[in-house]
Amino acid sequence: MRALLALLLLLPMSAFADTIDKADTAWILTATALVLFMTLPGLSFFYAGLVRSKNVLSVLMQCFAIACLASIVWLAFGYSLAFGEGNAFIGDFSKAFLNGVGKDSVSGTLPEPLFFIFQMTFAIITPALIVGGFAERMKFSSVLLFTTGWLILVYLPVCHWVWGGGWLAEMGMLDFAGGTVVHITAGVGALVAAIVIKNRHGFGSANLIPHNLTMTVAGAGMLWVGWFGFNGGSAVAANGDAAMAMLVTHISAAAGSLTWAGLEWKKYGKPSVLGIVTGMVAGLGTITPASGFVGPAASLVIGISAGIVCFYCTNLIKQKWKIDDSLDVFPVHGVGGILGTFLAGIFCSPDLGIFSGYGFGGDNQNIAQQLGVQSIGIVATFAYTAIVSYFLLKVVGLMTKGIRVDHEQEIQGLDIVSHEERGYNL
Secondary structure (H helix, E strand, O other), X not given: OHHHHHHHHHOOHHHHOOOOOHHHHHHHHHHHHHHHHHHHHHHHHHHHHHOOHHHHHHHHHHHHHHHHHHHHHHHHHHHHHHHOOOOOOOOOOOOHHHOOOOOOOEEOOEEHHHHHHHHHHHHHHHHHHHHHHHOOOEOHHHHHHXXXXXXXXXXXXXXXXXXXXXXXXXXXXXXXXXXXHHHHHHHHHHHHHHHHHOOOOOOOOOOOOOOOHHHHHHHXXXXXXXXXXXXXXXXXOOOHHHHHHHXXXXXXXXXXXXXXXXXXXXXXXXXXXXXXXXHHHHHHHHHHHHOOOOOHHHHHHXXXXXXXXXXXXHHHHHHHOOOOOOOOHHHHHHHHHHHHHHHHHHHOOOOOHHHOOOOOOOOXXXXXXXXXXXXXXXXXXXXXXXXXXXXXXXXXXXXXXXOEOOHHHHHHOHHHHHHOOOOOOO
16 A cells, blocks of 8 residues: 555656546536526526517527527637637637547546536627627627627637636636626627617617516526526636635625615615616626635625626616617626626735635736736727627628618517517417
């Protein structure tokens, strides 16, 4: 026995690397299902309840189709461009169509096919979030073309920058589960889409209230549960990092919900159901980039901050700027992603007492250095996404002879116009 132990001690650490861990594998299998559950049916129901009844099926259809489309893009070359070696800005085609990846392939402690599909679920939900920016007025053909181009030109490069060993990763950028990769990109993409496609007819004057808040609340609950896989799964292991990520995710969601509801109560006299679930999403989106780097006390501060900042940004964009980001994608996800990515650079510090986190990224030694990197990541992601999304929308508009349905079709509703079906036949 002693001889065996001595032999093991003499082996290089690399001999133990890239070995499948059954506990990690079991957890990420579960997390993968939870993240897909966030889109289908979570986000789909959340969004569908927020639109008018004549457009409920169009939103469900868009989310479902995007899930299918993103899966094929991810298989064809998306995974390879995001996580292939490549260079500092984009990966390569070495694993296109999972070339060289079989059931025995290993990525860290996971089977590589599992890591592939876990990351696929992130590529699915990110463009699906953008649906909220152009809901009730974009042609279905335009949605499919825009989603394909956006995945290739925006999501894949940014994913590589942050998670695939790209230039932001080399700087020590902290983004545990998608503050930049998911929320800033989706939020900015939705904002640009809302500006380019212009407001819905009747925005600011007609009654555009949600048609089924019960459906929205059900979807919100699914999102909350699924987010445990989103953030906890991003530890890519069954360990303390995953457990803490789940804990801080829950606390931030609860704090964001109560904060938003409280602000509504004070401002309007009554707290709304829509407000409390929107506050939950704000809390979840804001904690996402910080979830693996901060502790419970910090997550409470982050959740409260999310509720306050996202609440006022929502009012600013719709009431002051008159931008019809129909389902509040930018003020909730985009602003939440920016806020959370920035706060991660503060609360990751191990020297804040009860608010301490678990250390800085890369070679960063203090809060100032980490905030510098976080700010660069925020600005670069925002600017790149905005520019590419704008030109992509213009190109898609040319390809489809107008990105938006005409006035009569919008009045009739996209369920009939795009799919010849009705959500309700009562």
